[in-house]
Amino acid sequence: MGRPAGALASAAVLAALTALCGCTVQPPDTADGKGNSPVHIRLPSGPTAGATAGGTADRPSATAAASPSAVETTPPHIVFTRGDTGTGVRELQARLRQVAWLFDGPTGTYDDLTAEAVKGFQGRRGLPRTGETDAVTWQRLRGMTHTPGKWELYLMGGQPAAAPDPRCLTGRVLCIDKTSRTLRWMIDGRTVSTMSVRFGAQYTPTREGVFHVYWKSRHHVSTLYHSPMPYAMFFSGGQAVHYSYDFAARGYAGGSHGCVNVRDEAAVSALFAQVRDGDKVVVSW
Secondary structure, three states: OOOOHHHHHHHHHHHHHHHHHOOEEOOOOOOOOOOOOOOOEEOOOOOOOOOOOOOEOOEOOHHHHOOHHHOOOOOOOEEEOOOOEOHHHHHHHHHHHHOOOOOOOOOOEOOHHHHHHHHHHHHHOOOOOOOOEEHHHHHHHHHHOOOOOHHHHOOOOOOOOOOOOHHHOOOEEEEEEOOOOEEEEEEOOEEEEEEEEEOEOOOOOOOOEEEEOOEEEEEEEOOOOOOEEEEEEEEEOOEEEEEOHHHHHHHHHOOEOOOEEEOOHHHHHHHHHHOOOOOEEEEEO
């Protein structure tokens, strides 16, 4: 059985109106079950002037909002920069050493050498050559390196001193600790100065125990190894506390023939001026 003529006419009217103005059309009220009640048209509400396919005059389109000119880029967060100090900078320097971009330190200070190393690392990987360690540079470097160990962080010294041995708490004492690789110059339990030190190699270890300074020699040269031992303060046979050019240059990559090496010449010079013959020396783990 065909559709009623009234329904066909209504459908034709609806189609024509929709095509003409793009209106939203309510379906016919079919309460009587015949579909021939009057057609109700809902006209567009609000202004239509300036309307586009992507939006209206009073609301930008999604396409416009996402255009490149409308998006602001935020520079990466700066993690480390020139002048910064601390263990974080030491880690940065140790990791730069692992990938052969830095050969000095770690010193714990973000200096010009560190900035140049960061620039080189950034340039090789297509990052902006700022010399500052931003979050992107730091993430890339961490992904290429392992977490540095304690002596990688303190390859050239600067590590915290251990608590003093109880035998160091009275009198004038050179308090030397092999575990932390440090020397404390102490007077009556007070620490006057602290410096990094290096000890004997495997087959020429530095002796442990309580000793006394028995001889000082400002410009000493070893008669056995023919190597310079400036600011030497002898405490056990041929073993002495003294400045080491090798320690200053290579850090803990080397070792002594049993002496206690100091790499900071200014510090050991001041120490040499203060220490007297007879002052106690304590060497402990």
